[in-house]
Amino acid sequence: QVQLVESGGGLVQPGGSLRLSCTASGSIRIFYAMGWYRQVPGNQRDFVASISNDRNANYADSVQGRFIISRDNAKNTVYLQMNSLRPEDTALYYCAAYSSGGTYWGQGTQVTVSS
Numbered sequence: 007q008v009q010l011v012e013s014g015g016g017l018v019q020p021g022g023s024l025r026l027s028c029t030a031s032g033s034i035r036i037f038y039a040m041g042w043y044r045q046v047p048g049n050q051r052d053f054v055a056s057i058s059n060d061r062n063a064n065y066a067d068s069v070q071g072r073f074i075i076s077r078d079n080a081k082n083t084v085y086l087q088m089n090s091l092r093p094e095d096t097a098l099y100y101c102a103a104y105s106s107g108g109t110y111w112g113q114g115t116q117v118t119v120s121s
Contacts, residue, residue: 008032008110010101015115018091022119026086028101028112033082035059037103037110040077040084044097044117051100055086069095091119 014026026042034040041056055075057063063075074087084101096119101112 008036008103010103010110010112012099012101012112012115015099015117017118017120019121020092020119022091023087023089024091024117026088026099026101026115026117028084028086030082030103033079034077034084034103035079037105039104040075041102041104042075042084042086043100043102044095045100045114046097054099056102056104057084088117091117093119095119 009031010028012026012028014024018024039056039058042054043051044054045051053066054069055065055073057075057077065073072090077084096117098114098116100114103110
């Protein structure tokens with residue numbers, strides 16, 4: 007059973023930056039892609055970004071051009087660099103690992119964008 011642990015969340019002012027990390031307990035190469043999602047209380051969990059094993063990245067329209075997803079296979083870690091943050095980016099951010107048997111999730115890290 008692979009475990010995913012997110013870190014790097016916090017409070018940041020509008021226009022600021024944060025980098026989230028997601029470290030897996032095992033190799034992330036066994037997953038065909040890794041992703042980030044976010045959720046606001048009372049709302050569904052929304053897709054933010056994903057990156058495949060061959061490093062093809064996809065982004066939600068709302069974060070395109072501001073967020074960058076990357077991966078370091080040697081460290082079993084996926085990153086989400088978040089720039090030009092807005093109050094509407096405030097959410098609990100989850101890491102996801104996609105496999106043929108289903109999706110694994112981390113416990114989430116809170117990002118709050120506020121002045």
